Amino acid sequence: MLEGRILDSLAAIPPADWDACFGDPLEGHAYHLAIETAALKGFTFFYVAVYDHARLVGAAPAFLTQYDLATTIDNLHLGRAIKQVQNLIPGFLRVRLAALGSPCTEHVMLGVSEPGRTYAIVDCLLRTFEAGAKARGGRLLAIKDLSDEAPKEWAACIEDLGYGFVTGLPSSELRIDFESTDAYLSxxxxxxxxxxRRKLRSREHLRCEDVTSLRAYAPRVMALYEDTLARADMTLEELSFDYFESVLSLMPNQAICRLYFHGETLLAVNLLLHDQNTLLDKYFLMAPEGRAYNLYFVSWFDNVALCLERGLRRFQTGQAAYANKLRLGVDLIGTRMAFKHKNGLLSFGLRLIAPLVSADLSPEALRNE
Incomplete structure (x- = not known):
């Protein structure tokens, strides 16, 4: 018999048990524990576990935060109008969000250790999540970034429980099915x-260094992060320095932190995760001066070279800068956000405005992004 439980810390679940539910994922127990340890401002984390007697058969991370629905509206004029209303009514379109997933992963992770029981386990996960979220004051319930590549039973179960869907930002990846950077360029x-080829000539003016800690560069790293955050169109989370340090300390065999210098000036930080198949570009922090050295493209080709060197077949490249990435040959993987409100009438209303907050995935929009 399946039993759902809510846990306040991932430390309550043995790493091997958690990771087994996800097939030993790249963003596994250690990564989520690093997020928890970092204590991100404005977020409360909890975990949903499903047991069959004493055996863990299902698991998922979850979080609570105050969420501004206006941040997801692409229409510039409508967004400005909503901001004006919020100046008068601070709580307008701002809700206590409880989401299944993580603010620091691209796709929702619903771990199921027994594929033959996927629907039943996911159903128990979702019902347990809803009960735990409501007990913690969550009013808008969401499943964050359900990948189009997720098992069909996930979406079926989510829909059966009354959730609506909006289109999310796609993730992107480059398949490393070539043998050299020259073959890739071709x-x-x-x-x-x-x-x-012109941009990569900037490489000779740069120095690259891999480090296992950022403590010596903490003020500069956070300044780079603030610069990068200011250029972002939208973001859910605001990272702390402890996030970067926790990832590096808890994932010593999977995390790489690459620094780019011009002379003695740190211009960029690239945090990467890897396993035996995939290189995941988690965060690329860059000073505005880095553009003069084409650092985005230099780091991209350095990462492609790293994949080739280590025999990795997949370079996962995130949910931003689509115009550049499409030029560089990535594939896009669609995502959806599932949602419903604790109040049935408001939930119906959110379904009506869902098209306004869906991402514009037209080729023109992505190439101009």
Whole structure:
């Protein structure tokens, strides 16, 4: 018989048991414990576990935060109008959000150790999550970033429990099915190929260093993060320095932190995770001066070279900068956000405005992003 439980710390679940539910994921127990340890401002984390007697058969991370629905509206004029209303009514379109997933992962993680019982385990996960979320004051319930590649039973169960869906930002990845950077370049358009070769000449002006701790550079790292955050169109989480240090200390065999210098000036920080198959570009922090050295593209080709060196077949590249990434040959993987409100009438209303907060995934929008 399945039993759902809510846990306030991931330390209550043995790492091997948690990771077994996800097939030993790249963003596994150690990564989520690092997020918890970092104590991100404005977030409360909890965990949903499903047991069959004493055996863990299902698991998922979850969080609570105050959420501004206006941040997801692409329409500029509508967004401004809503901000004006919020100046008069501070609580307008701001709700206590409880979400299944993590603010620091691209896809929701619903761990199921027995695929033959997926629907039943996910159903128990969701019902347990809803009870725990409501007990903690969550009013808007969400499943964050359900990948189009997720098992079909996930979406079916979510829909059966009355959730609506909005289109989310796609994730992107580059398949490493070539044997050299020259072979990769040959796949790009002639114009892009010429542009990349020109940009990569900036590499000779830069020094690259891999580190296992950022303590010596803490003020500069956070200044780079603030610069990067200010350029972002939208963001859910605001990271702390402890996030970066926790990831590096708790994932010593999977985390890489690469620093880019011009002379003695730190211009960029690239936090990467890897396993035996995938390189995941978690965060790229760059000073505005880094553009003069084409650092985004230099780091991209350094990461492609790292994949080739280690035999990794997949380079996972995030949910932003689509125009550049499409030029560089990535594939896009769609995501959806599932939602419902504790108040049935408001839940119905949110379904009506869902098209306004869905991401614009037209080729023109992504290439101009």
């Amino acid at each position: 796949r790009l358009t002639p114009g892009t190929r010429r542009d990349m």
